[in-house]
Amino acid sequence: MSKTKVVVLGAGYAGMRTIKELEKKNLDIDITLISKNNYHHESTALHEVAAGTSTAKDITFKINDVLDPKKVTFIEEEVTLINKDDKSVSLKNGETVPYDLLVIGLGFESESFGIKGVDEFGWPLVDIPTAQAAKKQLDKNLNNYQLSQDEKDLSIVVCGAGFTSIEYLGEITNRLPKISDEFNFPIDKVKITCIEAMPKLLPMFSEELSDYGIDVLKKRGVEFKVGTPIKEIKKDGVVYEENGELKEIKASTIIWTTGVRGSGVIGASGFAERRGRVMVNPDLTVPDYPEVYMIGDVSAVMDEKSGRPYPTTAQIAIVQADHVAKNIERRLQGKEQEAFEFVSQGTVASLGNNDGIAHAFDKDFKGYVASVMKKGIANKAVLQVSNFSTMMKKGRFDFYH
Ligand SMILES: Cc1cc2nc3c(=O)[nH]c(=O)nc-3n(C[C@H](O)[C@H](O)[C@H](O)COP(=O)(O)OP(=O)(O)OC[C@H]3O[C@@H](n4cnc5c(N)ncnc54)[C@H](O)[C@@H]3O)c2cc1C
Structure with a gap:
């Protein structure tokens, strides 16, 4: 019998973390990652590149440097369409990639809200x-x-x-x-x-x-x-x-x-979406498509407390990825899918290199402490989607200037 084909779309926080977790589980499956660039970029640091305080090199790493080629095939190509009824993905180069299980982590795009200009x-x-x-x-x-x-x-x-x-x-x-x-x-x-x-x-x-x-x-x-x-x-x-x-x-x-809104591929592929996001089932699959998981900025997960979807963040994308890898393992073992639960670890915003504001552990923090927290979180996120040596090379350890 041929191996289950698991295809992951997007090498952001959601996609890379899914891959890293699936690699660790050593399941008897074929894993393919498809992303449009040969690098992962830290979306949470794009404002630094735009302002000129970091370079693109500071906030990216090569995907092939962190994948295990014995376990994962990487295709550098743009996804144009998800053919959900045929269980395949169309690429810009004209090729089609079939899947048994699909994890969609195509991330976000700019939202104009229809405003002129x-x-x-x-x-x-x-x-x-x-x-x-x-x-x-x-x-x-x-x-x-x-x-x-x-x-x-x-x-x-x-x-x-x-x-x-x-x-x-x-x-x-x-x-x-x-x-x-x-x-x-x-x-x-x-x-x-x-x-x-x-x-x-x-x-x-x-x-x-x-x-x-x-x-x-x-x-x-x-x-x-x-x-x-x-x-x-x-x-x-x-x-x-x-x-x-x-x-x-x-x-x-x-x-x-x-x-921002979720990737345009979601709407183009005919999913029931709002601003490029699909309200996913409790196990993070897409309604009517139990073989398709949607995570990160293309997904909406309801926060029962507030009655509104959780804000889309790298934090939730990473824990969703962990959950999907676990549910894929359970599925292969013939076990039931588990429902996703989210507990926020807090919120931190930087105000330049040495200042910031944070709410975490039920407390408020501001100034230098908050900025150190921000750098620590960014380093942890790099580790979660790559490996220790990449985190040491790309991490933020400039705590004192
Ligand atoms: C400036 C800024 C600061 C932020 N700060 C924080 C923060 O402090 N904390 C926090 O938790 N969140 C923060 N966020 C939000 C966070 O960055 C996003 O929620 C997170 O990146 C979502 O992860 P993702 O994997 O879903 O998508 P992304 O990180 O957007 O990754 C999507 C991936 O898919 C690839 N891709 C896209 N389209 C295609 C296609 N058609 N074909 C193939 N590949 C494709 C992309 O190249 C990329 O690799 C910030 C966002 C911004 C912009």
């Missing part, structure tokens, strides 16, 4: 190319000021005040004073504005922590506009609504970090 003029942070492009644009505009003397070249608008936006603001406000001499721009003329539609900033933290975080960024020169929905992104400005009036901030650098 976002796709043309907003710089999203969703993968390595977009983060590098955002950094290039920022540096080009700052450099150009010398010639143009146009103040909009020194104006940066960050759209949205969620996690990614706040962490990006932490990084650029650390970096800009360090590069103003090199790029020859007056730091006191730099204008950084963060525009948020919701009435409250950082609602996932206590009022004290949220006030601390916002205060740190304000002291570094960030101006927040809150309860002010964005209406249009232009080539050189952002139009928003304030007190019923349309206003515009001129800016050459416009960072689009208002939110």
Whole structure:
């Protein structure tokens, strides 16, 4: 009898962790990983690449360096469609890969919410190319000021005040004073504005922590506009609504970090989805497709306490992957699938290299301690999706500068 074919899509936190756990279990199965790049990138650090405080090399590692080739076949290719009724996956190169069991971890994309001009003029942070492009644009505009003397070249608008936006603001406000001499721009003329539609900033933290975080960024020169929905992104400005009036901030650098959605492949493949995410069964399979597991940012798992799905994070993606590997093992042993349960380990946001806010172990932390926690969590995540030597090479051990 031929071996069960397990195909894993995406080499993010969800996909890589599933592979690492399946490798450890030594099951008698064929494992194939399909991902569009030959590297894993730490999505949780994309804002650093976009701000220029880390490079792509710092936050990536080669997939083949951490896989066991005797156990896993890696295909570097883009998935275009999941043919769920034929149990196969179509690739951009025209090939089709069949599966008996499928684990989908295709991650997130930028969400425009249908706002005019976002796709043309907003710089999203969703993968390595977009983060590098955002950094290039920022540096080009700052450099150009010398010639143009146009103040909009020194104006940066960050759209949205969620996690990614706040962490990006932490990084650029650390970096800009360090590069103003090199790029020859007056730091006191730099204008950084963060525009948020919701009435409250950082609602996932206590009022004290949220006030601390916002205060740190304000002291570094960030101006927040809150309860002010964005209406249009232009080539050189952002139009928003304030007190019923349309206003515009001129800016050459416009960072689009208002939110993300699950991979477009999910909708294109005909799954019952909302914003690229499928509400999965308790065992993390897809309704009507018991051989298909969906985890990470393409999945939605209901939090019974709040009555809303858990926020999509690397943290939940990794524990979902552990659960799916365990359920695959149980299935092969003829045992029942177990229901997934999630207990959050906490929430940490960085505010640049040496500052941050955190809620963990039922306590609030801020400042340097929170930033050390953030680096420790990032190192643990690298270990969970690779191996010890990769964690030692790529980890963050710069706790003291
Ligand atoms: C700046 C930033 C900071 C964040 N900070 C935190 C944090 O502090 N803590 C936290 O828990 N979460 C954080 N998150 C959220 C976290 O990064 C995501 O929830 C997490 O990356 C989801 O993991 P994933 O494996 O589902 O998707 P991803 O990490 O997006 O991985 C998807 C993988 O699929 C591949 N892929 C995509 N499309 C295709 C295709 N069509 N064909 C083949 N391969 C494909 C990609 O190349 C990638 O390898 C942050 C996110 C951002 C952007």
